Amino acid sequence: MAIEFDRSIIGSEFDRTVFDPVTAEEAREYAAASTESSAAEGVTSPTFVVRLRGRRFMPANLPDLGRMGFDAGKDIEFGVAVRVGDVLTAVSTVHDIYEKTGRSGTMKFLVLRTTVTNQRAEQVAVIDQKMMFR
Amino acid sequence: MILDLHTHSEASEDSRAPVETYLKWLQRKRDVLPIDGIVLTEHRQWNPAVDYRGLEDEYGLLILRGAEVETDYGHVLIYGVNDDIARRFDFANVRLPAQELIPAVARMGGIALPCHPGRPTIGLCEHYESKPPLDGVIAVEALNGGSRRGENERVQAVIDTYGYKAFGGSDSHLVSFIGICATEFDDEIRNVEGLVDRLRHGRYRPVDFRDRLKQGA
Numbered sequence: 001m002a003i004e005f006d007r008s009i010i011g012s013e014f015d016r017t018v019f020d021p022v023t024a025e026e027a028r029e030y031a032a033a034s035t036e037s038s039a040a041e042g043v044t045s046p047t048f049v050v051r052l053r054g055r056r057f058m059p060a061n062l063p064d065l066g067r068m069g070f071d072a073g074k075d076i077e078f079g080v081a082v083r084v085g086d087v088l089t090a091v092s093t094v095h096d097i098y099e100k101t102g103r104s105g106t107m108k109f110l111v112l113r114t115t116v117t118n119q120r121a122e123q124v125a126v127i128d129q130k131m132m133f134r
Numbered sequence: 135m136i137l138d139l140h141t142h143s144e145a146s147e148d149s150r151a152p153v154e155t156y157l158k159w160l161q162r163k164r165d166v167l168p169i170d171g172i173v174l175t176e177h178r179q180w181n182p183a184v185d186y187r188g189l190e191d192e193y194g195l196l197i198l199r200g201a202e203v204e205t206d207y208g209h210v211l212i213y214g215v216n217d218d219i220a221r222r223f224d225f226a227n228v229r230l231p232a233q234e235l236i237p238a239v240a241r242m243g244g245i246a247l248p249c250h251p252g253r254p255t256i257g258l259c260e261h262y263e264s265k266p267p268l269d270g271v272i273a274v275e276a277l278n279g280g281s282r283r284g285e286n287e288r289v290q291a292v293i294d295t296y297g298y299k300a301f302g303g304s305d306s307h308l309v310s311f312i313g314i315c316a317t318e319f320d321d322e323i324r325n326v327e328g329l330v331d332r333l334r335h336g337r338y339r340p341v342d343f344r345d346r347l348k349q350g351a
Contacts, residue, residue, distance in 0.1 A: 003228075098147075099228045100177065101204045103254050106228060109147075 003099045003108060005063035014059035015092040019052060024084045026051075044082040049116050049125040050074070054090050058112075063097070065108045065133035072109060072130035079123035087119040095128060108133040135323055136341060137196065138172045138316040140211060140249055140275060140303025145184075146177040149307040153186060156312045157193040166350035167343055169313040171196025173303075173329070175211050178203060178228070180220045198326045201225055202249065207232035207261040207268060209253075211275070211303075214244030214330040236270040245330045249275040250305065252288035259288050267296060273333060277302035277340035279315040301333070302340025314344050 027044040031037060036045035082088065095113035099106060110131045116124040141156065142149040153174065160169050172195065174186075179201065186197040200213040203225050210232060212219065219242045223230060232248075239246040251258035251274045258274060276289045277300070293300055301317040320337040323329050332338065 098178075098226065100147075101209070101228050101256050103256060105255055 003063075003097065005097060009059070009061060009063070009094050010096065011093055012059070013091060013093050015054040015056040015090070017052075017054040017090050019088045019090070022048075022082060022084055022086045022088065027082075027084055042084045044084070046078055046081075047076070048082050049078075049088075049127065050076070052088065052090050052114075052116065054092055054114070056092070059094055062094075062110070065097070065110060067133070069107075069131060069133040072132040074130070075128040077126040079125055080118065082118070082124055086124075088116055088124060089118075090114050090116045105134070135170050135319045135321065136168055136316050137198075137319065137323065137329070138169055138304050138306070138313045139200075139213075139301055140175050140202070140278065140305045141172050141312060142176060142202075142305070142307045143174055145174070145179070145181070146307070148177070151307060151309045151312070153197070154189055154193075155309045156306070157189060157195055157197075159309050159312055160195060161193060163313070163347070163350075166346045167313040169195070169316055171198065171323075172312065173198045173200050173213065175200045175202045175303075177201075178225050180215050180225055182217070182220070196323070198329055200326075203230055203235070204228040204256070205230040205232035205235060207248065207265070208251065208256045208258050209249050210235065210246050211249045212239055212244055212246045213333060214239075214326055216243060218242040219244055233268055236268060240270060243327075243330070245272060245333050247271070247273050247275065247301070247333065249303070250278040250281055250285065251275065251292060252281060252285035253278075257285070257288075259292055262292060271296065271298055273299035273301050275303055275340075276300035277315045277342055278305050279303065279311055279344075280305035280307075299333075299338065300340050301338055302342065314342075314347060316341050316343070 031045045092114045096111040112129045114127040143153045190197050236246045248258040302315040304314045306312045317338050318341045
């Protein structure tokens with residue numbers, strides 16, 4: 001038997017945020033802070049999506065995974081470029097919960113998936129945020 | 135014949151290595167890594183639908199599949215996974231009972247072998263200090279490419295005490311680690327049934343290519 005929890009939480013949406021249109025100033029500020037250059041005028045740096053913050057960071061009905069652990073990294077699959085003026089929507093779901101054992105003992109992982117689309121329903125990015133609990 | 139018996143591709147959550155990129159790397163490093171094939175042993179999972187025959191034909195390398203599961207005696211590699219084994223054991227369970235798993239896998243046509251035995255917490259050696267030895271262990275991974283200093287050395291005492299055979303694997307999670315440690319078999323192996331048979335009855339030994347790789351890089 002793997003980690004016990006109500007599996008109906010997997011795939012459940014816990015946040016949907018529609019952001020204001022991307023401004024040229026935001027694109028410039030991000031490029032300066034990240035030292036990434038834009039591919040073209042009016043297009044943001046590729047990793048611009050990581051600055052987006054939804055209204056809710058964590059789902060409300062998580063099983064007990066132990067005390068808060070740490071950020072265990074992000075996987076980002078990039079889609080179409082973000083352009084100034086785009087209206088982005090970020091939808092966050094619980095993607096996976098699993099256990100693994102390593103040199104230091106048993107760890108529990110929570111994976112939250114955020115899918116970002118633009119006003120044309122084109123996929124801008126899929127961000128998998130992993131968190132480790134112990 | 136030389137096979138890397140312990141590898142992880144991007145199907146494992148902690149690896150970013152595509153299978154085809156492993157094969158390209160092995161082709162490119164053929165002079166220093168004389169590997170004839172690899173066994174993908176993804177963490178805590180078995181996907182019966184995966185088929186690498188097209189890549190085998192394209193690259194001329196044997197690609198077999200197994201799984202790495204987690205037990206109360208540490209991590210164990212299973213070769214010859216079939217529907218019976220996958221139905222009998224929940225591979226996502228990180229507390230599988232090793233003493234139940236090893237003979238059951240053998241009865242169902244596979245073989246289950248402890249990997250990185252010298253590693254703290256998830257290696258056989260530490261568990262043998264506080265629990266009885268397991269029945270039915272044929273071999274242990276005496277050489278693991280991901281082990282830290284001293285972890286592989288710790289295994290020899292267990293091999294000497296219990297008469298286990300020894301094999302090797304890279305435990306690669308990154309492309310450039312594929313094949314750095316492997317197993318040399320006296321016999322040819324063409325499929326996973328042959329691998330299980332040779333691991334059980336054949337002659338083999340771990341081989342370490344790390345020095346050759348450094349010199350040839």
